[in-house]
Structure formats: C-alpha cells, structure tokens
Amino acid sequence: GAVVSQHPSWVICKSGTSVKIECRSLDFQATTMFWYRQFPKQSLMLMATSNEGSKATYEQGVEKDKFLINHASLTLSTLTVTSAHPEDSSFYICSVPDRGYNEQFFGPGTRLTVL
Amino acid sequence: GQNIDQPTEMTATEGAIVQINCTYQTSGFNGLFWYQQHAGEAPTFLSYNVLDGLEEKGRFSSFLSRSKGYSYLLLKELQMKDSASYLCAVRDVHRGSTLGRLYFGRGTQLTVWP
Numbered sequence: 496g497a498v499v500s501q502h503p504s505w506v507i508c509k510s511g512t513s514v515k516i517e518c519r520s521l522d523f524q525a526t527t528m529f530w531y532r533q534f535p536k537q538s539l540m541l542m543a544t545s546n547e548g549s550k551a552t553y554e555q556g557v558e559k560d561k562f563l564i565n566h567a568s569l570t571l572s573t574l575t576v577t578s579a580h581p582e583d584s585s586f587y588i589c590s591v592p593d594r595g596y597n598e599q600f601f602g603p604g605t606r607l608t609v610l
Numbered sequence: 611g612q613n614i615d616q617p618t619e620m621t622a623t624e625g626a627i628v629q630i631n632c633t634y635q636t637s638g639f640n641g642l643f644w645y646q647q648h649a650g651e652a653p654t655f656l657s658y659n660v661l662d663g664l665e666e667k668g669r670f671s672s673f674l675s676r677s678k679g680y681s682y683l684l685l686k687e688l689q690m691k692d693s694a695s696y697l698c699a700v701r702d703v704h705r706g707s708t709l710g711r712l713y714f715g716r717g718t719q720l721t722v723w724p
Contacts, residue, residue: 529711538697538714539653554711588652590712599643599712601652 497523497591501602508579509610515575516605518545518589524569525591529599530562533586545572545589579609612636614715616698621721622688630683630718632698641701643712644672644683648694656683656696685720693722 498521508514518528526547531539543564544552551564563575576583586606590599613635622628634642641660645653659665659674659681671684683696695717702711 538716539699541711541713544711586650598655598658601654604650604652606650 497521497525497593497600499589499591499600499602501587501589501605503605504603505606505608507608507610510580511578513575513577514579514607515573516587516589516607518572518574518591518602520570520591523591523593523600525572526569527592528566528572529590529592530564530572530574531588531590533588533604539588542574545574547572576607579607581609583607584609612700612702612713614698614700614713616696616715616718618716619719619721621723623723624688624690626688627684627686628688628720630685630696630698630720632681632683632715634679634681634698634700634715636700636702636713638703639676639700640703642672642674642681643699643701644670644681645697645699645714646694647697647717653697688722690722690724693720695719 500519502517528545530542532542533539541554542557545564545566547566553559561577566572586604588604589602592599616632643658644656646656647653657672659672664673669686674681697717698715699712
C-alpha cells in the first residue's frame with residue numbers, strides 16, 4: 496500500500512497566525528488526496544478533496560478561504576489553516592486512495608493547537 | 611445527508627468474540643470500510659465490503675447487508691492490543707470526476723480486559 500507522511504506531526508501556534516501542513520505520498524503518485532479533521536472523541540470529518548492540478552472540492556460548511564489547499568504535484572498536497580483560532584485546534588489527517596480506490600492510506604496526522 | 615450509527619463503547623475480555631454493529635443511511639453507496647484507530651494515531655484499514663455477505667480476514671470478519679443498510683465487524687480471540695476505536699465508513703458513489711468520498715461513523719471504543 497501507499498506510504499503517506501505528514502509534516503509537522505504537531506504544531507502549537509498563536510491565534511491569528513497561519514499554519515501549513517504537508518501531506519506526502521512517498522511511493523505512489525496521487526492525483527487525489529483527502530483532508531480530514533478529527534476533534535477529541537469524535538470521528539473523522541472529511542474537509543476537502545485535493546485534486547492535482549485543479550481546485551480542491553470542499554465539503555459543505557468548510558470555508559475554502561480559511562483552509563487553503565494546494566496540490567501542486569502528484570506526491571504533495573498542503574493544507575494551510577489561515578488566521579487560526581482556538582476552535583481550529585484539532586487532529587488533521589490526510590489520506591491517499593489506492594489505484595482501484597478500494598482502500599485509503601492515512602497519514603500519521605498533525606495535531607494542531609492554537610493558543 | 612449521511613447518517614452512520616455505531617455504538618459508542620463496548621467491553622470484552624481476552625479470548626472472547628465481539629461484534630460491532632454499524633447501520634447507515636446514505637444518499638449513495640459504493641462500499642463499506644472498517645478501520646481501527648488507536649488513540650492519537652491515524653486509522654488503519656481492516657476490511658472492505660461492497661457486496662452482501664461475509665469477508666473473513668484472520669481474526670477479523672466483516673459482514674454487509676445492503677438492503678438493510680447494516681454491517682458488522684467481528685473480532686475473534688480478542689487480545690489486549692485490540693483495545694482501540696473501530697470506525698465504520700461508507701463510501702459515496704463517484705460523481706463526475708470526483709472520487710467517492712468516505713463518510714465515517716463516530717467510532718466504537720472497544721476495551722479488552724484481561
């Protein structure tokens with residue numbers, strides 16, 4: 496299966512700053528990646544679908560101007576949380592679907608804490 | 611909308627068998643997945659069902675009934691390391707160029723006692 500990495504694994508930032516999270520598919524070219532958010536004791540909520548070379552598709556209720564997604568290459572997608580606030584503190588996870596789309600491979604996640 | 615229900619918590623003892631149920635009501639269906647997630651970690655894939663019936667994979671089995679909107683994950687010969695959250699996820703159908711998205715239930719926290 497695909498090996499997916501995320502960087503950073505955790506980040507603490509001040510309110511109002513922007514934070515960039517990287518998702519890399521290390522051994523697999525991914526035209527599509529997914530970004531999820533998970534609050535404590537909650538399930539994963541899909542935020543957006545990242546598409547290589549085109550605009551991301553956002554889920555209802557997710558502000559595209561606040562959560563900027565860039566998928567510039569087949570191995571890298573980035574999620575930038577702009578003007579972060581304490582309520583954005585969460586566990587952000589990306590995933591890469593396999594070719595047949597019978598499985599998704601998840602990255603290790605990024606723990607964001609906004610003070 | 612998407613509605614995926616599973617119990618919040620379950621407990622069992624080592625060596626026992628446990629069944630975690632999942633019911634779903636979704637606008638589209640293109641497969642059901644089960645994932646295991648340990649605290650603070652990303653989910654790991656356990657099983658995938660797209661047709662009715664039972665899929666067996668070692669100590670883990672998953673069952674699907676599409677007409678009933680129902681699935682279960684069966685864990686046999688429980689071990690302490692099986693203590694984790696188990697997530698049921700339904701994949702939506704492909705729409706145009708968009709791959710089918712996964713919608714997750716809240717997860718079932720399983721605690722295995724010695």
